[in-house]
Amino acid sequence: MEKEQQPTTSTHNQLLDSPRGPTLSTSTSSFEALDAHDPNLSRLATIMFRKTEEYITQELNGPLEDYKLLEEMNKATIAKYKDMSQIADNLSVSTNELSLKFQQLAPLMQQIDEISDTVDKLEAAAYKLDAYSIALENRVKCVLKRKSGANTTQ
Template sequence: MTSVKDPLREDVQIEQSYMENSADHNSRCGSPKRGTTLSTSTSSFEALDPHDPNLSRLANTMFQKTGEYLQEELTSTHADYRLLERLNKETIAKYTELKTISSSVAQSLDSLNEKYKKLQPILDNINEIDDSVTKLEQAAYKLAAYSKRLEMKFKDIEKDTKSK
């Protein structure tokens, strides 16, 4: 005997198989709805459409944690900018102090240069006198040496005259 397939019975079996697979899929997702609960498109989201409370809680937690993270990032960035601002102010103050000191040193140097220019003729005179004193000292040493030689000759001549 040949068996005849009943098309109605096949459709029922397919639908039961689909329901079992959907139930299995829903139990894995934990969603009361069949299929995905959220679409990647925001236009298909219905505010009044019931959705998975677990997924909603997780999304809220994610948004809260992301908000906290971004807040902390902004806070730390703001703190970094405040620190940089403080460092810049300190640097400006230090450079202002250094500028004042360098201006004072420049004024002192200019004053010393002017005094040196005024003293230059006197210093040149002192150098000339020092050269003259050095030459005079050398002449005095030569004269002293010559005097000693003369004295020795005089003593030699005196000895010679007494011995004769």
Template sequence: MKSLIYSSYFIFIMSKNDNNSPTNEITDSPKKGPTLSTSTSSFEPLDPHDPNLSRLANTLFEKTSEYLLMELNSTQEDYELLAQMNSITATKYNDMKQIAAKITKQVNELNSKYNKLLPVLDVITQLQSNISKLEEAAYKLDTYTKKLEERYKILEKRYSASIS
């Protein structure tokens, strides 16, 4: 409310200095003297109104009206912008909801496929363990065979030396 009073006073002062007014000076009232009186009302019964003061008051009310209309219009435009932003945001959230639903569906499908493959993966893991054990046994067998082959060669050399 205080800002409205200050705005009205500012508009009144501006209208006083407005170049569109017929005169830039404030004339005296025919009965009362200068128009800028300390009274709070310019209307007194049975007294003619000061035309200059009436013109200034009309100008003040017109400017105040324009100011208030502009304020209301800007507030309305702000609300319209917010409504647009809310609409766009709602659309984006709906899109993200649909994408999340698709991702959830795909993750559930992958989980079900993984659960179906789990027994096969267990068999593969067990086979890999068995293969590792077989590989270790094959290395042991290979080293044992090499030792036997060396012994055989030594024995064969002894046998051929004893025959000859």
């Protein structure tokens, strides 16, 4: 029978320090299920694994919470854009209605402008007529004064 060759220390270090990183030893574990073991060590190992589990869970839940937040923000943004789109549509409809009403009122506004021009001309004519009537009244008064002055001298 051949002796099983034990790897030398340098060979053993080469296995542990392979190009991909350290590899696990092929030897059996020092902890066997049926062997007596330190209960304090077992309790500490359990605590360590529980804490490690909590840490990894939190590390994995962090990005998940970020994605949930992003999803909620996206939903809020979508809702806001829908509201803004509805407002823009309503503004467009209102603008079109106002434009149509303005087009319908344009002939009436033209008539109002023409009436306003006519009223301005009538007002100017009334001022001229008033000035003429005042001047005429003054002439009549002047003629009457002359006549009454001529009647008193006779």
